[in-house]
Amino acid sequence: MARAPTTADAFNAVAEPRRRDILNYLALAERSVSEIVDALEMEQPSVSKHLRVLKDVGLVDARREGRQMLYRVNALAIRPLWEWTTTFERLWRHQLVKVKENAEKKTNL
Amino acid sequence: MARAPTTADAFNAVAEPRRRDILNYLALAERSVSEIVDALEMEQPSVSKHLRVLKDVGLVDARREGRQMLYRVNALAIRPLWEWTTTFERLWRHQLVKVKENAEKKTNL
DNA sequence: TTGACATATTCCCATATGGGAATATATTGA
């Protein structure tokens, strides 16, 4: 078996930095493909291919307006990632407390 | 260029479901490799290889105790993923409000 | 030293990747 396809789920789709760039940009507003191309300075076919992956996993929705395709984020599809990460929140808070304690110990020497 | 290596960053490392399984299990307590193997019913070499990836990106730390290697989560390394997802939190809350409104409209018909 | 246990690494392979280049498809206006 090889690595899971990028379209397997949101976790895989989001592993690619350029796709996160696109999502970040779309978080501001609905945008056409060419707006994304201009804003992120990517090749048009590359943007279309990334959008295809994002759409396949439900991270974006699209609608046609004339010759343009307007894409927008489907934020609800990002929520499962957020939910997974929050299961570790208690742990990193605990780590931060310990880091702070160590810093204070050093200061009191 | 091919896909970014799984060791490129936490986003890539975490895209693999078995690695998330391992992290979930380690969230409970520090564990040896064989405990992971038994608990998750995976092959030992597979677990070692996944742990290697997780360690390379800093998602786990390890220490030796006799013949065993004890692994634990480094939750702070998960925080950047959480931070990225939270930038969309406002958006999905807004989506959920709209979903609720539509549901209420239907009820009032 | 030797054997047993615990873990890590190597080799092989089918599969998927993202970028570049070229081309196909869709929509509009003349």
Added chain:
DNA sequence: TCAATATATTCCCATATGGGAATATGTCAA
């Protein structure tokens, strides 16, 4: 119908993958 614009798809390729199988490395106990 045809040309122009906007997007999508296809083909090619170097690269990395995860699993399986085999083997190497490390540590302890006798």
